[in-house]
Amino acid sequence: MSSGGDSERLSAAFVVVGGGIAGVSCAEALAVLRPQDDVLLLSASSLIKAATNVQPLTKYLVKFEVEEQSAEALTQRCPTVRVVQDAVVALHPGEGGQGVLVTESGRRVAYGRLCVCSGARPKPILADHPLVLTVRDTESVRTLQARVAGARRVLVVGNGGIATELVHELRDVEVVWAVRHDHISAAFVDAGAGEFLLPAAKEGADGVEEPEHASRPAVKRMRFTEAQTAAAEAPGGGAALGPDWHARWELRGRHGGRLLHVEYGCEVVQVRAGDDSWPAYVELSNGTTVAADLVVSATGVVPNVEAFARDNPGLRLAEDDGGILVDEHMRSSVPGVFAAGDACTAGWTHAKHWFQMRLWTQARQMGTYAARCMSAEAEGEHLLQDFCFEMFTHVTRFFGHKVVLLGLHNGQKLEGGDWEMMLRAVKGKEYVKLVLQHGRVQGAVLIGDTDLEETFENLILDQVDVSHLGEDLLNPHVDVEDYFD
Numbered sequence: 001m002s003s004g005g006d007s008e009r010l011s012a013a014f015v016v017v018g019g020g021i022a023g024v025s026c027a028e029a030l031a032v033l034r035p036q037d038d039v040l041l042l043s044a045s046s047l048i049k050a051a052t053n054v055q056p057l058t059k060y061l062v063k064f065e066v067e068e069q070s071a072e073a074l075t076q077r078c079p080t081v082r083v084v085q086d087a088v089v090a091l092h093p094g095e096g097g098q099g100v101l102v103t104e105s106g107r108r109v110a111y112g113r114l115c116v117c118s119g120a121r122p123k124p125i126l127a128d129h130p131l132v133l134t135v136r137d138t139e140s141v142r143t144l145q146a147r148v149a150g151a152r153r154v155l156v157v158g159n160g161g162i163a164t165e166l167v168h169e170l171r172d173v174e175v176v177w178a179v180r181h182d183h184i185s186a187a188f189v190d191a192g193a194g195e196f197l198l199p200a201a202k203e204g205a206d207g208v209e210e211p212e213h214a215s216r217p218a219v220k221r222m223r224f225t226e227a228q229t230a231a232a233e234a235p236g237g238g239a240a241l242g243p244d245w246h247a248r249w250e251l252r253g254r255h256g257g258r259l260l261h262v263e264y265g266c267e268v269v270q271v272r273a274g275d276d277s278w279p280a281y282v283e284l285s286n287g288t289t290v291a292a293d294l295v296v297s298a299t300g301v302v303p304n305v306e307a308f309a310r311d312n313p314g315l316r317l318a319e320d321d322g323g324i325l326v327d328e329h330m331r332s333s334v335p336g337v338f339a340a341g342d343a344c345t346a347g348w349t350h351a352k353h354w355f356q357m358r359l360w361t362q363a364r365q366m367g368t369y370a371a372r373c374m375s376a377e378a379e380g381e382h383l384l385q386d387f388c389f390e391m392f393t394h395v396t397r398f399f400g401h402k403v404v405l406l407g408l409h410n411g412q413k414l415e416g417g418d419w420e421m422m423l424r425a426v427k428g429k430e431y432v433k434l435v436l437q438h439g440r441v442q443g444a445v446l447i448g449d450t451d452l453e454e455t456f457e458n459l460i461l462d463q464v465d466v467s468h469l470g471e472d473l474l475n476p477h478v479d480v481e482d483y484f485d
C-alpha cells in the first residue's frame, strides 16, 4: 500500500474510494472486467474489508463472511489494483475531461471514472457527551470494550441491528435497552417476531438454549389494514465492522451476572451529571430515569459523503437521508461519478419487492454491479440492471437465531391496500411469518432453521396465486413445492 507523498500526482482509468465491502467488491470486479486498465483504490482505512466464503443459499439469498485484510492481500488477488491509503478531502469533477480528487496528504488523483464507496457514519444522539459511545469500526469497539469492562450498568439506545447484537453480547453487566417502539429489534422485525426473540434476548449470549422440538406449531391468520399497522408500530473513520464482529470482542462488565430490562416507547431526553454513586443519570421520555456508567447510542447511520458533496452543487444528494443519489446504473448526477454501498441512495424506481437498507449484502451487490456499470459505460454498452435488485433478501443472526428476511417482510410499501399475515410459531424454535396480498406472497420472515427460504423466495418472485392452499401454506407436513411441480 502507498502512503504519504505530498502533492504526488496519480491517475487511473478507474478510481474507487473506500476500502469497505462496497469499494473492495467494486475494485475486485473491475480487475476482472478491465484487465487492461489500472484500478486505484483510495481508502482512509489501512485495512480493507473483503467478502469471503460466499455461499448462495438460494438464487437471491447469499451468505458470506467479511474479512479484514491487508491491502497487499487485495493486490495479490488483483494485480491491476493499486491501493493507496489516504482520505479524499475534495472532488473536482472537471468539465468534459478528467476529474480530480484531492487527498488529505495533498495528492491529486485524476480519474476517468470514479466510484464513491465511502460508507456511512453513526448518527448518534448526544454526539459530544463523554459518556455516550457509538459503534462503527474496530477502533470504536475497542473503546467500548474498555469502557464496558469498568461498568455495572449500560444503557443501550436504538432498536436496530447494532443494538440487537450488542444487547445479546453484553455480559456481566446490567443492560437497560431503551427503544422508541413497542417491541425489540423493530428496524428489522415485526412485533410478533420481537416477542419471539425476547426470551433469548433476556438469556443473553451465555444462556442461548437449544431450541425446543416438542411443541406443535400454532398457525394463525390475521388481516391487516393500514390503520392497524400504524397502530402496531406506534411508540410503545474506518470501514464498518463486519458480521460476527461481537464474536471477536468480548464485552464483559463488572456486575457479576447479566440482567436485561427493556424500556419501551421512549427516547433520551437528557443526560444529567452523576454523583458518587453513578457517573450519569439518563432521563427518558417515558418518565424513567436510568442511572448508568455508560450510554451506547445505536441510532442509525448517515452517508459519509461530505468530502465529495462540498463545493459540488451538481452532485445530487437524496433529500431524506443525504446519500449520493444514483440511477439504475449506479450513476450519480455528475458525469463519470458512480456511488455504491452505504454512501449512496438508490434513486431509481425500485422493483416491487426490493428496497434499500444499509447492509453488507447490498454493499457487495452494489459495489460489484457499479463496476459492471462503469465498464459498460466505458464501452458504450447497454447493461440490464442486475437481478439482485428485484427482491430484498437478508440473512443474519439475532439472539442466536438464524433470521431470513424476504421481500416486503414487514408489509413495507403495501400500506395502501389490504394485506394478510400468516404466522407459524414454536416458542424458542421457529417463527415463520408470511405477508400476503390478493392471495400472493409478498414477503416472509423466517426465524430458526426453517428451510423455507427457497420456497417462499420462489413464491414471491413468481407471484402465483396461493389462496387455494389456505393454511397448508404453513403446514409443516405439507411440501408446498409439490403444488407447483
Ligand SMILES: Cc1cc2nc3c(=O)[nH]c(=O)nc-3n(C[C@H](O)[C@H](O)[C@H](O)COP(=O)(O)OP(=O)(O)OC[C@H]3O[C@@H](n4cnc5c(N)ncnc54)[C@H](O)[C@@H]3O)c2cc1C
Pocket: 017, 018, 019, 020, 021, 022, 023, 042, 043, 044, 045, 049, 086, 087, 088, 089, 117, 118, 119, 120, 135, 136, 137, 161, 162, 237, 238, 239, 240, 241, 242, 243, 244, 245, 304, 307, 340, 341, 342, 343, 358, 359, 360, 361, 363, 396
Ligand atoms: C457494528 C456493525 C455491525 C454490522 N453488522 C452487519 C450485519 O451483521 N449484516 C449486515 O448486512 N450489515 C451489517 N452492518 C452494516 C454493514 O457493515 C454496512 O452496510 C457495510 O459495511 C457498508 O459497506 P460500505 O463499503 O458501503 O461502507 P464502509 O464499510 O463504511 O466502508 C467505507 C470505506 O470508505 C473509507 N472512507 C470513508 N471516507 C473516505 C474518504 N473521504 N476518503 C477515503 N476513504 C474514505 C473508509 O475508511 C472505509 O474504508 C453492520 C454495521 C456496523 C457498524
Ligand SMILES: NC(=O)C1=CN([C@@H]2O[C@H](COP(=O)(O)OP(=O)(O)OC[C@H]3O[C@@H](n4cnc5c(N)ncnc54)[C@H](OP(=O)(O)O)[C@@H]3O)[C@@H](O)[C@H]2O)C=CC1
Pocket: 125, 157, 158, 159, 160, 161, 162, 163, 165, 179, 180, 186, 187, 266, 267, 268, 298, 299, 300, 301, 357, 358, 359, 396, 397
Ligand atoms: N445483523 C445485521 O443485519 C446488522 C445490520 N446493521 C446495519 O448497520 C447500520 C447501523 O446499525 P444501527 O445503528 O443499529 O441502525 P439501524 O438503522 O438498524 O437502527 C437504528 C435504530 O435507532 C432508532 N433511532 C433513531 N433515532 C433515534 C433516537 N433519536 N432515539 C431513539 N432511537 C432512535 C431507529 O428507530 P426508527 O426506526 O423509529 O427510526 C432504529 O430503531 C444499519 O444500516 C443496520 O442495518 C448493524 C448491525 C447488525
